[in-house]
Amino acid sequence: MxxxxxxxxxxxxxxxxxxxxxxxxxxxxxxxxxxxxxxxxxxxxxxxxxxxxxxxxxxxxxxxxxxxxxxxxxxxxxxxxxxxxxxxxxxxxxxxxxxxxxxxxxxxxxxxxxxxxxxxxxxxxxxxxxxxxxxxxxxxxxxxxxxxxxxxxxxxxxxxxxxxxxxxxxxxxxxxxxxxxxxxxxxxxxxxxxxxxxxxxxxxxxxxxxxxxxxxxxxxxxxxxxxxxxxxxxxxxxxxxxxMPSAVRIHAGVGSKLVTPLTVRDGRGWLLAHLAEEQVAPAGSGQHEGASSQTRSETAAARDVNPDAGVVAKQALVPALRFRDVWFRYEKHGADVLKRLSFDVQPGQLYAILGGNGAGKSTTLSLAAGLLRPYRGQVRVEGRDPAKVRPKELFHGGLAVLPQQPQTLFVQKTVALELTDMLRDSKLDEQARQDRIQEVIAFAELEDLLDQHPYDLSGGEQQRAALAKVLLLEPKILLLDEPTKGLDAFFKEKLADLLRRLQAKGVTVVLVSHDIEFCASYADRCALCFDGAMIAEGAVREFFAGSSFYTTAANRIARDLWREAVSVEDVIRHCQEETTR
Amino acid sequence: MRDHFSSSHPLIQAIYFVAVLIFSMLFMHPVFQLLALTAAAAYVLLLKGRRAVRFLLLGMVPLLLLAAVLNPAFNHAGVTILFYLRSGNPVTLESLLYGVAAACTFVTVIIWFSCLHVVMTSDKWVYLLGRILPALSLLLTMSLRFVPRYVEQAKRISAAQRCIGRDVTQGNWLVRARNGMTILSILTTWALENAMETADSMKARGYGLPGRTSFSLFRWGTRDSRLLLTLLLLLGIVGLGAAAGENTIRFFPSILYPDITWRSMTVYTAYGLLCSLPLLLNGWEEWRWRSTVSAS
Known part of the structure; x- marks a missing residue:
């Protein structure tokens, strides 16, 4: 009925x-x-x-x-x-x-x-x-x-x-x-x-x-x-x-005639059946081969993400963001939220901090922005203690934070007014201000949204408007808190594209996220935060090859064959290489 | 420690606290005051434990002494002169004792309120109010939900604004005031926007249909009936005693209070039992628990 x-x-x-x-x-x-x-x-x-x-x-x-x-x-x-x-x-x-x-x-x-x-x-x-x-x-x-x-x-x-x-x-x-x-x-x-x-x-x-x-x-x-x-x-x-799910996309990308898998379990079965059908021995000497191709693809990845990042990273003396043995708790008698947390972010990197709820990810961002201070250990933004630098200096031409709720930044009736308001205390002359604003509008693709009320925009559009606002401060380091929350696949791609373009301009991007698929696809380095400390850290492929549950669906489907295949495209490429060989 | 009076029906608790508060405010007779003060202090110790010791010793005792000393410095009525101040005004025994009595009333009421705060949680108020005015009770429970939310959001907004250099801790007072207003304005917009969704959620669950009922977890048990009877009995005795003037005392010009008789002793006992009702209940439950545990 x-x-x-x-x-x-x-x-x-x-x-x-x-x-x-x-x-x-x-x-x-x-x-x-x-x-x-x-x-x-x-x-x-x-x-x-x-x-x-x-x-x-x-x-x-x-x-x-x-x-x-x-x-x-x-x-x-x-x-x-x-x-x-x-x-x-x-x-x-x-x-x-x-x-x-x-x-x-x-x-x-x-x-x-x-x-x-x-x-x-x-x-x-x-x-x-x-x-x-x-x-x-x-x-x-x-x-x-x-x-x-x-x-x-x-x-x-x-x-x-x-x-x-x-x-x-x-x-x-x-x-x-x-x-x-x-x-x-x-x-x-x-x-x-x-x-x-x-x-x-x-x-x-x-x-x-x-x-x-x-x-x-x-x-x-x-x-x-x-x-x-x-x-x-x-x-x-x-x-x-x-x-669509990874298994479906891999199946389509490879062009298999077998029944389409939907889940990771079915995907694993299908992949083996597919390779058998194509008369290819699944990597028997998998470990050895995996290791060599891992280093290969890792360097390849570093190259195609940002041609300069690798070089700059090795030369930089002062990291964009540095945490050294940082301890933090909110209340005197409360539990420690961060326990000897250490990591470095090199200039120009897209650095993703992953982790579950209550692992201390958001606290880490607040410390980096100088909103909180550690009771032991060092936090350095370009070599300076963010809690001691005057906010005006820190947040103009230095550090910018895109909050989890973009609405916390919106004050005005329209998006255009939001952007003008941001520069009200600026020392620039009228023409220079307009130029800056036009530049960020074009960058964040806000042309059609300028006359709308910020609250009438969709989640992804609100986020772009907030990003544009923050970019008017010309940051060198951008911190993002759960930027993909509530976004659909297209807005995520758009966000990734914006972040890449910022990176190309030399901006360091640090984001905390639950979104494994997003970080796997777009970050340079990933770190896993658990119980207040960094448990694992590394270049994207190396990082995901090392974990078995905390990884992308595509990796879970193909990890027995190609450990370092992280994205759907990776798996498809490997499949094609195997079958043509 | 677990308080058993808190698990009785909210109506019992409300009657009890209203009664002891009114009596503590009205009765200036030293016996009554001593009974109420001791019972209130003992109950707050039971409810709050070590925190209450600090509250009593560092808060209430100095307050009591201060109020007791201040009164004779300004009030010079009374016939028994103790000594003269440098200004030539007399310090009298009556005004000193009146000061002590007034301070005692004040402190007792504060301690009762601090007990009430622990025992009568918000859901009990909401329930009692809901019996009388259902609409108001929903309003109350919604505001209890929204206040912590708004505070949290205000903090988030403040942090976000600080990160773009617009915070109440930055700049001169004019700039700060302006930034403070900005935060308030963002909070208002946010609240109104979200209230639309809340309204949708209420409508979707049938809010506004005629004949709304009010649900509560509280149930009336036989223990509550017994407690209510005891309360009413004690209230009756104390009320009659008050009508007969057992609780009165005259301070000025000279101190005068009723003689201690069998009748007055009865009223004192009833008042003592009334004030220490939660303590007695806890003692009784404690004894019951031990005897059931040892019996099994």
């Missing part, structure tokens, strides 16, 4: 020419796990909001939506509230009350359910989600992942028959995201709840998905089981294919 029947649905926002949704035809079956993907602005969220009348924005709508056989608009408000559950992107904004137990009961209170029933439902949900250990906690004490689970649980307490989720994991770290998606799969499997989800983490979500729908410019371009939809994208040579 179809829970939603969408017929010829078109929607346009007031005073906007192009429709946000155009001629959508979609039947969603009861019990289905449907993933909706597409780049930012493709109409995914708009479509989701059409499915929950209280959240539908104003605008002109044509076509019809049937919910369980009746027109959606005529479904009773109480039934809509209970049966159609909606989970938003930011748990921080969606959690309303101050206590976990109260949040779980919030929806049930709205429905006017009696004490005894609420008590039962809340207890059921707390047990199902494993919340009983923090049932009495205050919401402010929870981690981001726990908050998102709480939002989900409080919607599930109303016993919805369909659950709609709008990018629920975009603000979570990878571990919390996996946990969340695992819970969704469980809800779908054990309770039979229909799930409609928009998501960027296709690598993790596709294995649990029944059906993938790809959108672009408000239209559906592919629809079907994940592998079939991926095949369709490939046939169309659609840019969204680049967002």
């Amino acid at each position: 179809a829970i939603y029947r969408i017929r010829e649905l078109s929607f346009s926002f007031p005073e906007q020419g192009a429709p946000a949704l155009a001629h959508i035809d979609l039947n969603i079956m009861t019990g289905e796990f449907l993933t909706l993907c597409g780049r930012s602005g493709s109409g995914k969220s708009t479509l989701l909001r059409q499915l929950k009348p209280v959240l539908t924005p104003h605008g002109r709508r044509e076509g019809e939506i049937l919910y369980a056989g009746e027109p959606l608009a005529s479904v009773d408000a109480r039934r809509q509230a209970a049966e159609i559950g909606f989970v938003q992107q930011s748990a921080d904004n969606s959690v309303v009350t101050d206590k976990v137990w109260h949040e779980l009961a919030f929806g049930l209170e709205s429905l006017g359910i009696d004490q005894q029933t609420i008590r039962l439902r809340v207890a059921e949900m707390a047990s199902f989600f494993g919340i009983q250990h923090w049932f009495h906690a205050a919401v402010s004490e929870l981690s981001g992942g726990q908050r998102q689970l709480l939002q989900l649980a409080s919607v599930m307490a109303m016993q919805p028959s369909v659950l709609i989720l709008d990018e629920p994991t975009s603000q979570l770290d990878p571990i919390a995201a996996l946990d969340f998606l695992g819970t969704l799969a469980r809800i779908n499997r054990e309770l039979g709840t229909t799930i409609i989800l928009t998501e960027h983490r296709l690598e993790e979500v596709l294995p649990i998905t029944d059906r993938l729908v790809v959108m672009e410019h408000g239209r559906i371009v592919a629809d079907g089981a994940p592998l079939k939809a991926a095949e369709e994208l490939r046939r169309l040579q659609h840019p969204m294919f680049r967002a």
Whole structure:
């Protein structure tokens, strides 16, 4: 039975020419796990909001939506509230009350359910989600992942028959995201709840998905089981294919005739089968060969990332950023957050610090920016102690920080005013100011966004605007805190491109991130922060070849054969070399 | 140490604290004051442990002495003159004792409040308020959620602004004031923007439908009934005693208080029991626990 029947649905926002949704035809079956993907602005969220009348924005709508056989608009408000559950992107904004137990009961209170029933439902949900250990906690004490689970649980307490989720994991770290998606799969499997989800983490979500729908410019371009939809994208040579899981892309890149793998497990099996089919002995003397090709590709990597970086790095006497045996804790009697942390970043490098939550990554950035001071050890920015240099000197033509939330930088009504405001205290004359501003606008590709309110931009655009703002200070070192959080594959590529261009201008880039795939693809050096210290550090390939779990999906697929193959392209190249030999 | 009074029904706790606070403020009679002060001090020690020792010795005792000494320096009424100040004004026994009594009231009330702060957590207030005004109680619980969030965001904004050279710690006072305003303005925009999403989340979960109920974890048990009966009984005795004037004392011009009789002894006992109700409850629970453990 179809829970939603969408017929010829078109929607346009007031005073906007192009429709946000155009001629959508979609039947969603009861019990289905449907993933909706597409780049930012493709109409995914708009479509989701059409499915929950209280959240539908104003605008002109044509076509019809049937919910369980009746027109959606005529479904009773109480039934809509209970049966159609909606989970938003930011748990921080969606959690309303101050206590976990109260949040779980919030929806049930709205429905006017009696004490005894609420008590039962809340207890059921707390047990199902494993919340009983923090049932009495205050919401402010929870981690981001726990908050998102709480939002989900409080919607599930109303016993919805369909659950709609709008990018629920975009603000979570990878571990919390996996946990969340695992819970969704469980809800779908054990309770039979229909799930409609928009998501960027296709690598993790596709294995649990029944059906993938790809959108672009408000239209559906592919629809079907994940592998079939991926095949369709490939046939169309659609840019969204680049967002597909590594196994699918490697398979396509190699041009194998075998069944397409979706997960890392299937990918490993497929790779061996493929090589066998092509009559190539899988590297028997793997270790030896791997070692030699590792050094080869490493030098190659150093060359193609930045021709100057390698040379400069070896010559530099003063590192751009240096941590020497740094110890830090927030409270006198608290636990140490950083324990003998040491690393050097050479000028011109793109240096990525990876690590889980609470490993001390963000603290490291705050120390580098001089916001905090270590109680033991040295922090040096170009040889100077950032906490002692006057901020005006440090942050003008020296160090710049792009915060995790770009909104913390926005003050003005439009992007153009934001940029002008940044130079208000500058000593430059009018013409020079305009030149600087035009330069960063062109650099960050903000031409079309200048008249918009910063809050109306998408996540990736906000970040570019914030970056442009920070670049007006002409930094030599740029620190970024989780720059890929919530960005889709295209915005990530764009960001990588901007960072590369900055590097080419001689700017040192240091970023902390959870995003293994991003760091593997674009950084020069990576370091793993764990329990307040650097556990491993090295050039990208060397770094990822050394770890077995904390590495990219492509590497996990191919690491038994080619240890240093980190990206999808690496694996494809190796495959082709092996088969042509 | 674990306090067992805190796990009783919030209504019991509210009645108890309202009663002891009002009585402590009204009763100037030394016996009543001594009973209340001892009980309050003992309860705060039980609730807060070592932190309370510092609070009492370094905070309350000096306050008590200071208030007791200050009164006779300014108030010269009373018939028993102890000595004359250099200004020629007399220092009287009555005004000295009145000072002690007033200081005692003040300190006792502060200690009661510090107990109340530990026992009556925010969710209990929200619950009690929700019984009377459901809408206000939701507002209260939402603000309890938002205040820590805003503080955290203000810190983030301040750090981000500092990193572009716009902080309240940099520049002259004019620049600082301007940068402070900037931070406030960013926070406001951020709060309004996010409030839209919060509103969506509330609407999506049916907020605004008629007939909203209010859920709470608190349940009334037989122990609460017994406690309520005890409380009412003691309150009744103390109330009658107060009506009969057992709690009154006259300081000026000369000190006058009712004779100690069987009746007054009864009222003293009732007041002592009332004030130390949480202590007695804890003692009782402690004894019960030991006897169950040793029995098994």
